[in-house]
Amino acid sequence: MKHVLRSAILGAAMAAVASAFVPIAASAETVRIAYIDPLSGGFANIGNAGLAHFRFMVDKLNAEKALPDGLTYEIVPFDNKINAAESLTVLQSAIDQGIRYIVQGNGSSVAHALVDAIDKYNNRNPGEELLFLNYAAIDPALTNEKCNFWHFSFDANVNMKVAAMTDYLVERPEIKKVYLINQDYSFGQAVAAAAVKIIAEKRPDIEIVGNDLHPLIKVKDFSPYVAKIQQSGAEAVITGNWGNDLSLLVNAGKDAGLDVEWLTFYAGLLGGVSALGDAGVDHVRQISEWHANVPNAEMDPIVTEFKQLYPEFDWAYYRVGTLMNMLTKAVNEAGSPDPKAVAFKLEDMRLPTPVGEVWMRKDDHQMFQQLYLATLAKGMKFDLENSGIGFKTDQEFTLESTVLPTSCEMKRPE
Amino acid sequence: MEGWIFFLFNGIVYGLLLFMMSSGLTLIFSMMGVLNFAHASFYMLGAYFAYQISTITGFWPGLIVAPVLVGCIGALVERYFLRTVHRHGHVAELLFTFGLAMLIEEAVVLIWGRNPVPYTVPPDLDFALFQIGGMSYSAYKIFMMAVSITMFVFLYGVIARTRIGQIIQAALTHPETVGTLGHNVPRIFMLVFGAGTGLAGLAGVIGGNAFVTEPGMARALGTIVFVVIIVGGLGSLTGAFIASLLIGVIQTTAVAIDVSLTDIFATVGLDLRNVPLHELWSKRISDVAPILPYLFMVLILVLRPRGLLGTRDS
Numbered sequence: 001m002k003h004v005l006r007s008a009i010l011g012a013a014m015a016a017v018a019s020a021f022v023p024i025a026a027s028a029e030t031v032r033i034a035y036i037d038p039l040s041g042g043f044a045n046i047g048n049a050g051l052a053h054f055r056f057m058v059d060k061l062n063a064e065k066a067l068p069d070g071l072t073y074e075i076v077p078f079d080n081k082i083n084a085a086e087s088l089t090v091l092q093s094a095i096d097q098g099i100r101y102i103v104q105g106n107g108s109s110v111a112h113a114l115v116d117a118i119d120k121y122n123n124r125n126p127g128e129e130l131l132f133l134n135y136a137a138i139d140p141a142l143t144n145e146k147c148n149f150w151h152f153s154f155d156a157n158v159n160m161k162v163a164a165m166t167d168y169l170v171e172r173p174e175i176k177k178v179y180l181i182n183q184d185y186s187f188g189q190a191v192a193a194a195a196v197k198i199i200a201e202k203r204p205d206i207e208i209v210g211n212d213l214h215p216l217i218k219v220k221d222f223s224p225y226v227a228k229i230q231q232s233g234a235e236a237v238i239t240g241n242w243g244n245d246l247s248l249l250v251n252a253g254k255d256a257g258l259d260v261e262w263l264t265f266y267a268g269l270l271g272g273v274s275a276l277g278d279a280g281v282d283h284v285r286q287i288s289e290w291h292a293n294v295p296n297a298e299m300d301p302i303v304t305e306f307k308q309l310y311p312e313f314d315w316a317y318y319r320v321g322t323l324m325n326m327l328t329k330a331v332n333e334a335g336s337p338d339p340k341a342v343a344f345k346l347e348d349m350r351l352p353t354p355v356g357e358v359w360m361r362k363d364d365h366q367m368f369q370q371l372y373l374a375t376l377a378k379g380m381k382f383d384l385e386n387s388g389i390g391f392k393t394d395q396e397f398t399l400e401s402t403v404l405p406t407s408c409e410m411k412r413p414e
Numbered sequence: 415m416e417g418w419i420f421f422l423f424n425g426i427v428y429g430l431l432l433f434m435m436s437s438g439l440t441l442i443f444s445m446m447g448v449l450n451f452a453h454a455s456f457y458m459l460g461a462y463f464a465y466q467i468s469t470i471t472g473f474w475p476g477l478i479v480a481p482v483l484v485g486c487i488g489a490l491v492e493r494y495f496l497r498t499v500h501r502h503g504h505v506a507e508l509l510f511t512f513g514l515a516m517l518i519e520e521a522v523v524l525i526w527g528r529n530p531v532p533y534t535v536p537p538d539l540d541f542a543l544f545q546i547g548g549m550s551y552s553a554y555k556i557f558m559m560a561v562s563i564t565m566f567v568f569l570y571g572v573i574a575r576t577r578i579g580q581i582i583q584a585a586l587t588h589p590e591t592v593g594t595l596g597h598n599v600p601r602i603f604m605l606v607f608g609a610g611t612g613l614a615g616l617a618g619v620i621g622g623n624a625f626v627t628e629p630g631m632a633r634a635l636g637t638i639v640f641v642v643i644i645v646g647g648l649g650s651l652t653g654a655f656i657a658s659l660l661i662g663v664i665q666t667t668a669v670a671i672d673v674s675l676t677d678i679f680a681t682v683g684l685d686l687r688n689v690p691l692h693e694l695w696s697k698r699i700s701d702v703a704p705i706l707p708y709l710f711m712v713l714i715l716v717l718r719p720r721g722l723l724g725t726r727d728s
Binding site for chain 2: 042044045184212213214215217218219220221223224225226227228230244247248251255256257258270271274275277278312385387
């Protein structure tokens with residue numbers, strides 16, 4: 001009797017556990033999107049900021065009933081601890097839950113791993129394809145030699161950003177010496193390689209007076225690097241550094257009285273302005289697709305509303321808005337949320353956005369958009385992280401000027 | 415060669431900061447035999463407390479108050495947790511301090527958030543004091559040097575020259591004898607732990623604004639501090655001092671050396687460009703500079719396991 005009772009309880013418990021893990025069948029009413037980025041550990045703030053952007057857009061689009069047939073979006077967050085292996089594990093659980101759209105941005109190594117895994121899965125499971133929308137991983141290989149039909153890139157890649165920086169240098173003929181300092185991993189190496197190549201093409205008179213790679217987040221004291229930069233006589237420094245590697249570098253420069261222009265990719269990344277403080281003002285420039293002080297009547301209310309909803313973040317990923325709007329347009333044109341049909345609609349899509357038209361190139365799935373080079377400045381209309389410091393435009397680059405050739409040879413499904 | 419003087423100077427300043435971090439750690443180890451994995455977390459607490467105080471009263475009161483606060487927390491940790499764990503041996507202690515480090519990090523995230531806090535160098539010291547070869551040298555760095563050296567002299571004096579120092583050292587090797595002489599040994603240990611963590615707190619106060627005050631700062635410095643005390647010899651204050659300076663100078667001057675093994679062998683006519691592992695040989699010394707302290711540690715462990723001035727092989 002005792003045994004029967006025990007096994008009955010065990011059975012009931014197992015059934016309860018099992019039912020909790022049964023994947024909720026993808027209901028016809030929701031288009032679910034897996035958000036795979038770091039949500040714990042040292043980069044959790046950056047992952048959470050991206051998540052807030054997607055949640056904001058999804059709520060907005062659902063309220064506008066932007067999808068056909070009563071469909072709505074849902075964002076399902078997955079923590080990948082910014083690790084490629086972990087990302088594949090959570091990708092599998094997303095697949096098990098019936099999710100077919102993946103968004104990710106932090107870390108090109110993660111993006112490469114996801115592209116490979118998704119390509120394999122799609123080849124083996126025709127009719128159940130996944131689609132990867134990449135909002136921030138910008139290793140140029142992703143849309144060149146490693147391009148893939150199931151991957152779309154919504155941020156300008158390293159080569160495009162360096163080309164824009166070089167266009168700025170063309171307007172500044174007094175800059176004759178440039179120093180490169182980057183983190184020693186795929187992204188930093190890509191920045192260094194692109195700078196060496198593109199500067200030689202567009203401003204052959206510029207001398208690259210230094211090209212340093214240092215280990216990622218290992219350096220505490222950047223003053224010896226600053227001394228090298230000073231001795232080289234550089235007038236501008238191009239760096240892909242982000243996080244502490246950027247703020248410690250710029251602060252060490254300020255301490256030593258180094259007078260250079262800093263041309264960066266990620267000065268505006270969450271936490272950057274707080275750590276840079278006054279050291280960055282008027283010296284640090286960033287290349288990006290948008291910043292809050294680009295005058296625009298359509299964007300200003302979004303910036304304000306976002307800040308009210310998520311006070312610890314600023315609206316920084318303009319491209320997340322573009323990504324969600326393009327996806328919505330593609331679903332509407334395809335008449336269904338089927339990833340394969342949507343992917344074909346995304347190809348060659350042009351979409352007007354508040355600050356200009358964007359274009360998704362069919363050849364390599366690289367999106368092109370306007371870019372801005374902007375300097376950290378005080379007294380701007382919108383600041384970052386309540387610091388009183390915001391971006392001020394130096395130069396605007398048109399969509400056409402950012403278009404570069406691609407080496408992609410894409411294999412398309414039937 | 416003004417550039418080299420600048421590099422050397424930078425190395426010394428960085429080394430002295432490392433010493434401030436590691437002196438407390440090595441002090442606790444030499445007195446109590448406890449390897450405190452949470453040491454860098456107390457450094458972080460010092461920086462955050464000093465930031466919080468500086469938002470109300472400015473920098474200077476924090477220089478005193480923050481280390482005292484951190485020291486008190488350290489003493490409480492010893493009194494109510496570590497003392498209990500101590501009975502179960504060294505493994506339990508290690509695990510406890512390891513857990514404590516994570517707990518402190520999460521607490522800091524809860525209170526101050528994940529982003530860096532704007533803790534800045536006080537305006538009184540935020541100016542260029544002098545110039546070497548066109549590079550200005552900030553007054554705050556000299557201040558850091560002065561604090562660090564004062565600390566070394568003071569600590570050395572207390573331990574080697576005073577009665578308290580003698581009792582503390584005696585309590586380590588012969589706790590029962592010291593106890594029968596009427597000294598309260600557990601209280602001595604509590605005070606030592608408090609003082610050691612307070613020193614880490616002081617390093618945090620003056621290091622937090624020179625670098626960045628954020629929740630990852632403890633983890634980032636935790637490993638290098640262990641490198642220092644292993645190279646210097648576990649438990650040796652002078653060893654930690656020498657090791658800190660060595661590591662500081664090695665790391666900063668290596669950044670200035672833009673040659674690789676391939677280049678060096680090329681000058682004597684050997685071509686390494688096509689041999690196996692050629693990528694490794696063609697790395698410039700400046701590219702691997704931040705890794706050199708760890709290499710140095712491995713060499714020391716192989717050649718002289720007790721460290722430069724250590725007294726025991728453990």
